Amino acid sequence: MAGNRTILLADDEQADFILFRVALQHAGLDHYLAHVTDGQETIDYLSGQVPYADRTQYPFPDLLLLDLKMPRLTGFDVLRWLQHRPELRKLPVVVFSSSEQPDDMAESRRLGALRYQSKPPDMPGLVKFALELDRAWLSPPQPGDGLSAAAGKQKTTRPSVRARNNSRPKR
Secondary structure, three states: OOOOOEEEEEOOOHHHHHHHHHHHHHOOOOOEEEEEOOHHHHHHHHHOOOOOOOOOOOOOOOEEEEOOOOOOOOHHHHHHHHHOOHHHOOOOEEEEEOOOOHHHHHHHHHOOOOEEEEOOOOHHHHHHHHHHHHHHHHOOOOOOOOOOHHHHHHOOOOOOOOOOOOOOOOO
């Protein structure tokens, strides 16, 4: 499987971070998993604020997994902030929450999340989710996938913001 991509997991639960890291390993994915614990840290990380200014140590993510219920600023606050950042338009955002409330799902989509995933209750579900994320947003389309490069790029664009610079620092 492809690797060397960066996933930023914004979740205040350390256990969820550890479980998702294990799920990536079980899935055979070697993506780098960065972790922040609240909405303000998420914004600081994405905007390269101290202590996240060194992009060698804190690479810009290829995917943001965003919990909704976090301290300081919520996942909804982060989604609203992203709407005003045209340079981050191509950053795929997947809400990864324990909430199964239809209103939370609808609001997340309205604010630009590309997918809403309730946290799976077991490791096989987490592994399946990790593989789905990899295929949808982290690995290039494979021959026979039925996805063109243009189709892959199109699905990572949130409608309410503009394109960002796609350059990534080398690690």
